[in-house]
Amino acid sequence: MTAGEALLEVTDLRVRLGGVDVVDGVSFALAAGERVGLIGESGSGKSLTALAVLGLLPPGARVTGSVRLHGAELIGGSDRELSRLRGRELAMIFQEPSTALNPLMRVGRQIAEPLRLHRGYSRQAAARAAVELAAAVGLPDPQRLVRSYPHELSGGQRQRVCIAAALACRPALLIADEPTTALDVTVQAEILALLGRLVAEAGTALLFITHDLAVVAAVTRRLAVLRHGRVVETGTTDDVLRAPADPYTRELLAAARLTQWDLPTVDAAAAPSERGPDVPSPASRAASRTGR
Amino acid sequence: MNASARALARGVWGSRSGRLGAVLSGLVVVAAVVSLVWTPYDPTRVDPAASWAPVGTAHWFGTDRLGRDLFSQVLVGARTTLLVAVAATAIAAVVGVGLALLATLPPRLVSEGVAHLVDVLLAFPVLLLAMVLAAVYGGSRWTAIVAIGVGAGIGLGRVTRGEVRRVLGADYVLAARAAGAGTGRIVRRHVLANITPTVSVQLSLILGLSVLTEAALSYLGFGTAAPTPSWGRMLAELQPYLTLRPLTLLWPGLAVVLTVLGFNLLGDGLREAGDPRLLERPAEGAGGAPRTAPAAEAPAIASASRARLPWARGAGRT
Amino acid sequence: MTAVGDRPGGGTSGGDTPGGDTPGAEPLFEATGLGRSYRLPRTSPFGPPGVRHAVRDVTLRLADGAALGIVGESGSGKSTLVRLLLGLDRPDAGTVRYRGRPVVPGRPRALRWFRREVQVVFQDPAGSLDPRMTVGAAIAEPLACLGVPGDHGERVDEVLRAVDLDPAVRGRYPHEFSGGQRQRIAIARALAPRPRVLVGDEPVSALDVSVRAQILDLLGQLAERHRLGLVLVSHDLGVVARLCDQIAVMRDGTLVEQGATDAVLSRPAHPYTQALLAAVPRLPPPHEVR
Numbered sequence: 001m002t003a004g005e006a007l008l009e010v011t012d013l014r015v016r017l018g019g020v021d022v023v024d025g026v027s028f029a030l031a032a033g034e035r036v037g038l039i040g041e042s043g044s045g046k047s048l049t050a051l052a053v054l055g056l057l058p059p060g061a062r063v064t065g066s067v068r069l070h071g072a073e074l075i076g077g078s079d080r081e082l083s084r085l086r087g088r089e090l091a092m093i094f095q096e097p098s099t100a101l102n103p104l105m106r107v108g109r110q111i112a113e114p115l116r117l118h119r120g121y122s123r124q125a126a127a128r129a130a131v132e133l134a135a136a137v138g139l140p141d142p143q144r145l146v147r148s149y150p151h152e153l154s155g156g157q158r159q160r161v162c163i164a165a166a167l168a169c170r171p172a173l174l175i176a177d178e179p180t181t182a183l184d185v186t187v188q189a190e191i192l193a194l195l196g197r198l199v200a201e202a203g204t205a206l207l208f209i210t211h212d213l214a215v216v217a218a219v220t221r222r223l224a225v226l227r228h229g230r231v232v233e234t235g236t237t238d239d240v241l242r243a244p245a246d247p248y249t250r251e252l253l254a255a256a257r258l259t260q261w262d263l264p265t266v267d268a269a270a271a272p273s274e275r276g277p278d279v280p281s282p283a284s285r286a287a288s289r290t291g292r
Numbered sequence: 293m294n295a296s297a298r299a300l301a302r303g304v305w306g307s308r309s310g311r312l313g314a315v316l317s318g319l320v321v322v323a324a325v326v327s328l329v330w331t332p333y334d335p336t337r338v339d340p341a342a343s344w345a346p347v348g349t350a351h352w353f354g355t356d357r358l359g360r361d362l363f364s365q366v367l368v369g370a371r372t373t374l375l376v377a378v379a380a381t382a383i384a385a386v387v388g389v390g391l392a393l394l395a396t397l398p399p400r401l402v403s404e405g406v407a408h409l410v411d412v413l414l415a416f417p418v419l420l421l422a423m424v425l426a427a428v429y430g431g432s433r434w435t436a437i438v439a440i441g442v443g444a445g446i447g448l449g450r451v452t453r454g455e456v457r458r459v460l461g462a463d464y465v466l467a468a469r470a471a472g473a474g475t476g477r478i479v480r481r482h483v484l485a486n487i488t489p490t491v492s493v494q495l496s497l498i499l500g501l502s503v504l505t506e507a508a509l510s511y512l513g514f515g516t517a518a519p520t521p522s523w524g525r526m527l528a529e530l531q532p533y534l535t536l537r538p539l540t541l542l543w544p545g546l547a548v549v550l551t552v553l554g555f556n557l558l559g560d561g562l563r564e565a566g567d568p569r570l571l572e573r574p575a576e577g578a579g580g581a582p583r584t585a586p587a588a589e590a591p592a593i594a595s596a597s598r599a600r601l602p603w604a605r606g607a608g609r610t
Numbered sequence: 611m612t613a614v615g616d617r618p619g620g621g622t623s624g625g626d627t628p629g630g631d632t633p634g635a636e637p638l639f640e641a642t643g644l645g646r647s648y649r650l651p652r653t654s655p656f657g658p659p660g661v662r663h664a665v666r667d668v669t670l671r672l673a674d675g676a677a678l679g680i681v682g683e684s685g686s687g688k689s690t691l692v693r694l695l696l697g698l699d700r701p702d703a704g705t706v707r708y709r710g711r712p713v714v715p716g717r718p719r720a721l722r723w724f725r726r727e728v729q730v731v732f733q734d735p736a737g738s739l740d741p742r743m744t745v746g747a748a749i750a751e752p753l754a755c756l757g758v759p760g761d762h763g764e765r766v767d768e769v770l771r772a773v774d775l776d777p778a779v780r781g782r783y784p785h786e787f788s789g790g791q792r793q794r795i796a797i798a799r800a801l802a803p804r805p806r807v808l809v810g811d812e813p814v815s816a817l818d819v820s821v822r823a824q825i826l827d828l829l830g831q832l833a834e835r836h837r838l839g840l841v842l843v844s845h846d847l848g849v850v851a852r853l854c855d856q857i858a859v860m861r862d863g864t865l866v867e868q869g870a871t872d873a874v875l876s877r878p879a880h881p882y883t884q885a886l887l888a889a890v891p892r893l894p895p896p897h898e899v900r
């Protein structure tokens with residue numbers, strides 16, 4: 001059976017919202033443990049694709065097509081069936097860790113919530129697990145931290161809490177929707193590294209949704225580029241980012257490279273010759289400024 | 293009537309609740325205006341022969357124990373209701389917005405003092421205020437108006453304070469300050485415009501509330517004085533006969549309920565129609581071709597700039 | 611009527627234009643020893659109130675027509691610094707000077723001379739435009755507030771064209787535009803009084819990648835064309851590197867490193883700058899040159 005190879009198989013997914021096909025025939029697949037990036041700008045339908053996989057679309061959205069997890073169809077499944085999967089087989093982390101957490105619940109309880117819900121952990125067992133999970137995601141002083149409220153944590157710590165909760169049940173698939181966009185660059189680097197390590201350890205597949213090509217380069221093996229609800233290009237991350245085939249991907253990359261500059265320590269020899277004509281080095285640009 | 297007022301009226305009429313509210317509120321206004329020139333009977337004329345006359349062609353709503361025509365009383369009562377509601381709401385608007393601004397704008401000594409004063413005054417019930425005023429100045433429409441206006445204004449001030457604070461903290465106010473705008477301009481151009489949705493909903497609730505409070509005050513004898521007809525006093529006078537003549541109570545009761553409903557619906561309609569962000573919705577229903585056009589043009593503007601035209605165009609001009 | 615590119619002579623702007631109009635000769639805009647702290651709520655009823663130094667001893671200089679980038683992560687105090695530079699907040703220590711005159715927050719009228727020459731573009735174009743004001747009214751606001759002479763309506767059309775928008779959009783409301791278009795409107799508003807310096811507080815960080823590139827290009831072109839000085843505040847090193855020749859790295863309210871962009875990026879001296887540079891995710895180099 002072919003479905004056995006793919007963990008998640010999305011075929012011709014369409015989401016109609018307000019009379020518009022916001023997702024317009026998207027197909028892709030993920031093998032177990034694989035990391036795939038979904039790239040797109042705002043309005044590309046990337047977040048709705050993720051929500052459709054989880055069955056969490058806003059009311060009024062109409063979904064057609066097929067989403068198969070372990071070969072079992074999710075589209076059209078009852079909310080009860082889906083909620084049994086969510087948190088156990090499928091998990092998600094969001095862009096804004098501050099709004100994804102309940103402000104009135106201690107973070108320890110939120111981390112262990114999936115375990116109590118799906119694994120029937122007792123309160124004591126869940127509390128112990130929460131401390132372990134908090135330690136696993138690198139939160140400082142986990143014993144004390146699980147007893148604090150979300151507002152007492154920094155943005156990066158809150159995202160760590162979300163990751164801990166999402167991975168608590170060792171789901172087969174983690175969907176991360178712009179998980180580092182709201183974070184500082186240095187924190188982003190830490191979170192990306194953590195995410196990469198944890199999904200590898202847990203054997204979880206990762207669907208990483210972002211608008212940031214450089215971020216996706218750091219995390220995923222393969223990627224799909226979305227535009228206006230359609231996949232315009234797929235391939236290995238390296239191929240797509242080094243030699244994009246689709247004009248839109250090229251445009252996106254050119255735009256992204258505008259704010260990339262060359263780090264002499266990394267690739268001093270290669271970079272200057274490979275730079276596109278419309279990407280002047282800071283030096284030449286500065287020269288043009290002062291020379292005018 | 294200028295263009296934006298006409299657009300506002302169209303917007304109100306475009307939504308179902310706005311239209312119903314406008315019709316009901318309009319009925320009250322028509323009743324009040326008609327009563328100035330015509331009523332079937334003098335509403336205060338006592339006619340013992342017609343005591344408890346039934347509903348019919350002679351007396352559309354029947355008569356009370358003294359034989360006074362109920363339809364005429366309801367018509368004239370609309371005048372009282374409208375006057376009290378509008379005047380009290382106007383006072384509430386001035387008091388409420390004024391207090392909210394005083395409680396948020398510098399100097400800090402004033403703003404904090406006002407903020408605390410409002411919190412304290414909030415604990416003081418409107419009915420009690422009216423009774424105190426009535427005890428000192430005698431019960432009249434004007435004591436009712438002032439009591440309702442000030443009482444509701446304090447509540448409005450408390451709600452609006454947070455709203456003013458929100459607007460003052462918005463980036464566009466910072467941008468306006470960076471553009472050189474002073475406090476006066478920021479209040480006039482930014483704050484007042486942006487608290488309007490919240491304030492207008494509150495005012496429409498106050499409009500309805502003041503109808504009810506006026507009726508309650510008149511019912512208790514602190515509001516409109518004896519000969520002037522008022523829905524509240526009608527209710528007070530007819531209430532002892534509730535079990536004997538239930539239908540007579542229906543008319544003033546219905547008048548109060550429909551008026552309050554009308555004002556509240558009108559307030560909803562005004563709020564929706566006055567918000568530029570919600571403009572598209574009614575316009576779509578009413579053949580909104582001009583509204584949908586910008587969305588269609590937008591990508592064209594963006595793609596033009598993507599083609600790196602920006603400067604070439606302006607350069608030709610110099 | 612003067613076109614977009616022309617600036618009225620020094621006479622209208624405060625009157626005391628010093629002779630040194632040559633770029634780089636003397637700082638146009640400078641901050642010396644700038645500090646601002648906030649009192650924190652008391653944690654115990656008896657302890658002293660806590661103090662947070664949002665900005666501490668910051669000294670910056672901007673030559674006429676130069677571009678200075680200030681890089682910092684959240685909580686570094688860069689937003690407070692922007693407010694201080696713009697005279698929107700009063701420093702506890704130090705001074706801000708523009709053309710040698712102190713910029714002191716006070717009555718709006720007293721700062722007119724400064725605001726005509728220094729304008730700002732904020733991060734979130736959705737938040738920095740009043741939702742209840744038409745585009746035309748928003749752009750005309752600084753003209754009216756600053757008492758700029760001339761036909762305001764005509765000027766609004768000019769700056770809208772300058773940011774590549776159709777002047778016909780002036781009657782519309784901000785919500786009818788995309789994020790990039792809204793930021794163009796905010797830039798048009800800043801350009802309206804013909805400023806000499808444009809301050810950008812994270813002007814592109816709320817935008818999509820491709821739109822970000824367009825807006826950066828636009829800012830660069832405008833700066834070049836009008837010989838605008840730029841102060842660009844961002845968390846994104848790439849954005850700053852793209853437009854600025856000078857760069858200042860901010861952390862916990864202080865400047866940890868300052869210098870020419872190329873020097874700082876290629877030879878970062880401070881460990882924090884090094885960490886910041888190392889943390890930026892990189893794209894793999896392209897296989898071929900198109």
